[in-house]
Amino acid sequence: MSTIIAPSILAADFAELKKEVEMVNRSEAEWLHVDIMDGMFVPNMSFGLPVCEAIDRYNKKVMDVHLMIEEPGRYVDEFAKRGAEYITVHVEACKHLHRDIQLIKSLGCKAGVALNPHSSVSLIEDVLPELDLVLVMSVNPGFGGQSLIAGTFDKIRRVKELIKKTGSKALIQVDGGVKNTNAAELVAAGADVLVAGSFVFSSDDPIKTIADLKADLA
Numbered sequence: 001m002s003t004i005i006a007p008s009i010l011a012a013d014f015a016e017l018k019k020e021v022e023m024v025n026r027s028e029a030e031w032l033h034v035d036i037m038d039g040m041f042v043p044n045m046s047f048g049l050p051v052c053e054a055i056d057r058y059n060k061k062v063m064d065v066h067l068m069i070e071e072p073g074r075y076v077d078e079f080a081k082r083g084a085e086y087i088t089v090h091v092e093a094c095k096h097l098h099r100d101i102q103l104i105k106s107l108g109c110k111a112g113v114a115l116n117p118h119s120s121v122s123l124i125e126d127v128l129p130e131l132d133l134v135l136v137m138s139v140n141p142g143f144g145g146q147s148l149i150a151g152t153f154d155k156i157r158r159v160k161e162l163i164k165k166t167g168s169k170a171l172i173q174v175d176g177g178v179k180n181t182n183a184a185e186l187v188a189a190g191a192d193v194l195v196a197g198s199f200v201f202s203s204d205d206p207i208k209t210i211a212d213l214k215a216d217l218a
């Protein structure tokens with residue numbers, strides 16, 4: 001399977017949201033990553049349901065919703081109604097992680113769990129067979145434009161080993177500080193999906209940036 005590229009709309013120009021979503025539609029990216037932040041679980045707020053609905057009106061890619069919110073189970077059905085195909089929650093944000101995963105799947109969505117840089121890989125061991133995606137945060141969540149934390153490569157390898165051991169079919173996604181200079185090494189470590197925000201949206205030609213990244217990884 002070739003590496004999936006998921007541009008993070010957090011880095012887009014929100015005043016030009018329709019144009020930015022249509023740019024991703026024309027690109028070789030397979031997914032569109034949508035970051036939801038509540039100012040509680042993470043020290044920043046992004047946007048919520050109405051904006052997600054607006055994105056869904058134009059988006060033609062797989063909508064991958066990353067919930068950086070406390071008790072995300074309260075909102076997963078609302079995001080499912082607004083086009084989310086993958087819904088990812090954070091281990092530390094859920095009181096009942098297994099129940100939230102079941103809820104996501106009962107809505108017909110694919111379920112992901114995110115590990116913060118400090119979160120032990122062992123935290124997902126018991127739910128791994130239920131998961132479609134493990135999101136390895138390569139920065140502390142809350143902001144775009146940060147540098148990838150070096151320990152990420154080893155963490156991806158440990159998640160990969162656990163996936164093999166448990167027979168899980170989960171994809172490994174990496175999010176934060178992803179660029180052309182680290183993408184190949186992330187994939188070599190075991191990443192299946194690369195989220196890229198500022199690297200894509202701050203470039204002069206985002207469509208070419210995505211195409212070049214795909215070509216580098218082919």
Ligand SMILES: O=C(CO)[C@@H](O)[C@H](O)COP(=O)(O)O
Pocket residue numbers: 008010011033035066139140141142143144145146175176177178195196197198199
């Ligand atoms: O979830 C997050 C940040 O919390 C990410 O999705 C960022 O949006 C990635 O941005 P870059 O590091 O690629 O600029």
